Amino acid sequence: EAQVTQNPRYLITVTGKKLTVTCSQNMNHEYMSWYRQDPGLGLRQIYYSMNVEVTDKGDVPEGYKVSRKEKRNFPLILESPSPNQTSLYFCASSSPRGPNSPLHFGNGTRLTVT
Amino acid sequence: AQTVTQSQPEMSVQEAETVTLSCTYDTSENNYYLFWYKQPPSRQMILVIRQEAYKQQNATENRFSVNFQKAAKSFSLKISDSQLGDTAMYFCAFFFSGNTPLVFGKGTRLSVIA
16 A cells, blocks of 8 residues: 555654654655644645755754655654654655645654653 | 635534635746645545646536636635535645645634534
């Protein structure tokens, strides 16, 4: 089954403790992206990657890192999480990047930073 | 920069009735693409319908249709014969080109009442 898999689905952590949210897609998509969803703000892009070893900042990249060493994986790294990063996170992919290849979303990761 | 505005934070509709969700956007581009995504309580992001700006004909997908008014920069979603399963958050989204993000509105929470 074609899908984008995020793990974990729920995560509770404390301020400053490094964490990684994994994202993997099995559709051989070039484009991958991370969004965060906050009430009243919709979804905002954190980082994106057009292909392997190519990553770029989105609208809200502060406090996050990503890597794209393999085509299928695009982990989101929070080196020192803070409470304002409490949010619902979505990974998404498409191929090629364009309107005829809409984004496929993962099921989301609910992160709480205390 | 492109912006997407959904002016109705919450709406409700009786089962089997028709409801229209509004969306306006701002862009100086001529060729772009618009989407409606549905997010049920499961948090999954599901593509409902999409519209290419160069097409004058309004897109339809079963009970879902859009009213695309390019000059007015308006892109409303009509849901006919509403069903309980239509209860969800609905996001309007705009896409322009390859490395630009999918820009989301803040969402409209729709409740279908039996």
